[in-house]
Amino acid sequence: MKVVVEIDVGEHQCCGDAIELSQLVDLPCTRWQDSDGRIRLLEAFHETPVETRARGRVTDLAAVFDDGSSLPIARVPGGAALRGFDEHDDGHLEVPWTGELIAGVGRAFLVTVKL
Incomplete structure (x- = not known):
């Protein structure tokens, strides 16, 4: 089974x-219900109560931008x-397999985890 965890860029910064990609993770998450009834997992930071954890291997990563578009990232x-x-990381986002730089960081990261 796979789950997608949304990470707010501001919180992540x-x-x-x-x-x-392929990293084993254990992400603390809270659940959020959209107006359409869909449940999303958001990474929990600071004082946010942890409702569940996403433990497993990262299979996909994407950046979500203000216009709603998304791009896969390495x-x-x-x-x-x-x-x-x-000093050891330039902090740039890159397209997987090509290394092409992506302008900006967007508003969120989507981390797909195979449980």
Whole structure:
């Protein structure tokens, strides 16, 4: 079974760790119900109550932009890198397999986890 966890970019910039394709993760999540009744998993940060965890291997990563479009990405840089404070990571988003740079970071990251 696969689940998709949405990670808010602003929260991730604060204290998020880098996430790579094929990485084993254990993401604390809260549930959010959309107006259409659909349940989404959002990564829980700080004081947000943890309702469930997404434990498994990362199979897909994407960045979601303000216009609602999304693009696959090779990795999610850590928060410090996204803010420009990681000397070992430039914090850029890249297209998988080509390394082409993606302008901006968007508003959210989608992490697909195979449980």
